[in-house]
Amino acid sequence: MRLPLAASLVFTVACLIASVPVAAHHGTGVAYQPDKMITLKGTVTEWIWSNPHCGLLFDVTDDQGNVEHWGAELGNPHLLSAAGFSKDVLKPGDKITVTGHPSKSGAPRLEFNQVMLSDGRKLTTKGFKGNGEQADTDYEGR
Amino acid sequence: MRNRLLNVAVVLIALLASAGAAFPQTYGTSGYAPGAWKPEELPKELSRPKPFNAHDLSGVWSSPTRAGYFERHSLNDKWIDTKDRKVPPQMRSDASPPPMTDWGKAKFEANKVSYGPRAVEPELNNDPVSQCEPLGYPRDLWEANLRPFEFIQTPDRILQHMQYHDVWRTIWTDARALPKDPDPAWYGYAVGHWDGDTFVVESIGYDDRTWIDHFGNPHSDQMRLVERYQRVDKDTLKLDMTLTDPKTYTKPWVAETITFVSAKAAIFEEICSPSEEHRFNDKIRDTPAKESKR
Numbered sequence: 001m002r003l004p005l006a007a008s009l010v011f012t013v014a015c016l017i018a019s020v021p022v023a024a025h026h027g028t029g030v031a032y033q034p035d036k037m038i039t040l041k042g043t044v045t046e047w048i049w050s051n052p053h054c055g056l057l058f059d060v061t062d063d064q065g066n067v068e069h070w071g072a073e074l075g076n077p078h079l080l081s082a083a084g085f086s087k088d089v090l091k092p093g094d095k096i097t098v099t100g101h102p103s104k105s106g107a108p109r110l111e112f113n114q115v116m117l118s119d120g121r122k123l124t125t126k127g128f129k130g131n132g133e134q135a136d137t138d139y140e141g142r
Numbered sequence: 143m144r145n146r147l148l149n150v151a152v153v154l155i156a157l158l159a160s161a162g163a164a165f166p167q168t169y170g171t172s173g174y175a176p177g178a179w180k181p182e183e184l185p186k187e188l189s190r191p192k193p194f195n196a197h198d199l200s201g202v203w204s205s206p207t208r209a210g211y212f213e214r215h216s217l218n219d220k221w222i223d224t225k226d227r228k229v230p231p232q233m234r235s236d237a238s239p240p241p242m243t244d245w246g247k248a249k250f251e252a253n254k255v256s257y258g259p260r261a262v263e264p265e266l267n268n269d270p271v272s273q274c275e276p277l278g279y280p281r282d283l284w285e286a287n288l289r290p291f292e293f294i295q296t297p298d299r300i301l302q303h304m305q306y307h308d309v310w311r312t313i314w315t316d317a318r319a320l321p322k323d324p325d326p327a328w329y330g331y332a333v334g335h336w337d338g339d340t341f342v343v344e345s346i347g348y349d350d351r352t353w354i355d356h357f358g359n360p361h362s363d364q365m366r367l368v369e370r371y372q373r374v375d376k377d378t379l380k381l382d383m384t385l386t387d388p389k390t391y392t393k394p395w396v397a398e399t400i401t402f403v404s405a406k407a408a409i410f411e412e413i414c415s416p417s418e419e420h421r422f423n424d425k426i427r428d429t430p431a432k433e434s435k436r
Contacts, residue, residue: 030233030261031427048425050418052306055426071426076289078410081177105263109426 032101032111039099040110042070047090052076054085056112058096072100072112075125083128094118175408194376196339199300202409203379203402204290215257215284216355217383217397222259233261237357239395246360246390253358260358264427270352272423274414276328277307278352279345280367280383289412290405300334300341305409313343320346326363328352343369354385362389377404 042058054074061067074080077087090096095118100110114124173188174181205214216237224234236258242250254260256267264272271277282304283291289305302311313334324331324347332345350363365387372380383397 030256031264046425048422050415050422051412052414052419053422053426055422057425073426076412078176078407078412079288082407086177 031105031109032103034101036102037099037113038102038110039097040070041095041097044090044092044094044096045069046092047087049077049080049087054080056090056098056115058098060108068108070098070108070110072098072110074112075128079125079128083125084123089117089123090115173408174406175410178410179408191376196373197336197341198295199293199341199371199373199379200295202290202292202405202407203286204405205287206401206403214287214400216357216359217280217385217395233258237355237359239354239359240391240393242360242391243389245362246387249360249390250358253353253360255356255358258357269356269358271356271414272419274307274416274419276349276352277309278348279311279329280385281353281355282306282309282329284355286402290407290409292409303409305412306414308411308413313345320344326350330365330367337370339372341371343367343371345369360390361385361387364389378402379404 040058040060042060044056044058046055046057048055048057054077056072056074058070058072059067060070077085080086097116098110098112099114100112103109113126114122116122173179173184215235216239218238219235220238222229222234222236253269254262254267255269256262256264277285285304285306291302291304294301294303298314298316300313300315302313303309304311309329311329311332313332315334317335318333320333321331326349327347328349330345330348332343334341334343336342345367346365348361348363348365350361350365352361353359354361365385368384368386370382374380379402381397381400381402383400385391385395385397387395
């Protein structure tokens with residue numbers, strides 16, 4: 001399911017040629033594929049607990065031993081706290097399984113949906129609002 | 143006769159007690175806050191109902207979230223009907239402002255957005271919020287679908303506390319008029335008064351660097367807002383808003399009635415920290431361009 005390393009390299013080079021990125025953005029949804037979901041097994045390298053967005057960085061190693069650096073976008077800490085996350089729920093070295101919407105560009109980035117922790121516990125942001133309240137189950141927390 | 147009266151009193155007390163149990167949330171919040179106070183850590187009295195008072199707007203207010211609910215992101219929102227699942231949710235709605243002046247059109251075109259039909263990749267937008275710049279008003283209000291606001295009433299003002307960016311908007315109720323020629327302010331200057339059961343807020347003096355909404359609709363420093371709030375019951379707040387800005391729009395922008403519902407969780411600190419946001423962008427959102435440099 002993983003996107004090939006070459007594809008993301010092609011994209012990043014194209015990106016550099018085509019644009020001078022301006023810093024910082026909202027509108028995450030436009031960069032991801034809402035109709036697709038992928039699942040990856042990896043190892044946490046960094047857990048970013050910050051306002052107004054949290055992030056998860058993790059490494060995925062393929063059969064040949066190639067490592068690709070992945071990242072996932074998550075919502076605000078309040079939403080995540082309500083959903084069972086905390087600032088120390090993840091730490092570097094943790095083995096995890098992450099599910100999310102892949103980027104349109106092929107870059108190794110996900111719009112987060114769910115993580116399975118090394119102890120088998122599953123945490124999802126689906127069904128939570130940014131104010132920490134529970135919403136309907138089909139509401140994708142962000 | 144006395145026994146009969148006593149019986150009636152007992153029944154009334156029992157009814158009131160059961161009504162209290164059935165409506166544990168009355169004025170917005172029991173004070174719990176994910177990441178801080180859990181519901182069981184708070185005194186039970188906090189969730190007891192208070193008598194309804196149409197002239198008390200206090201409480202935490204949020205947009206309702208339910209399946210199929212169309213979130214409000216501007217004075218009005220237009221659903222873009224598409225069955226194409228590849229069109230992400232952020233691009234499936236737009237606002238319908240009144241016709242713009244030439245000045246307004248030029249400002250609108252200069253605003254690069256990541257929502258609605260004009261959405262570009264986040265890397266390419268120039269949305270002030272992307273830099274944690276002030277959202278301004280009324281844009282901060284639309285955040286209520288994710289981040290609520292609260293009203294706090296004092297004898298001489300009503301404070302509107304916005305969760306996102308942790309902003310306090312002051313609405314003066316001490317009978318002062320609006321300032322005649324104020325310096326621009328991100329959240330403007332507001333005065334309010336009661337018209338029957340409706341709290342009317344008039345405001346001016348807005349800094350024209352903010353956007354009205356995430357669709358990039360602009361405003362000038364001549365923008366004037368009239369907001370009419372009505373607490374129709376303990377859990378529902380209605381808002382009618384009219385935006386007048388002759389420099390930007392050829393006629394007033396009259397909003398569709400906006401509904402807010404009382405939220406159970408307390409407002410929490412959600413400051414948009416520029417350094418944290420830059421770190422997030424640097425490590426997550428800007429990565430495609432950065433990775434090739436490694």
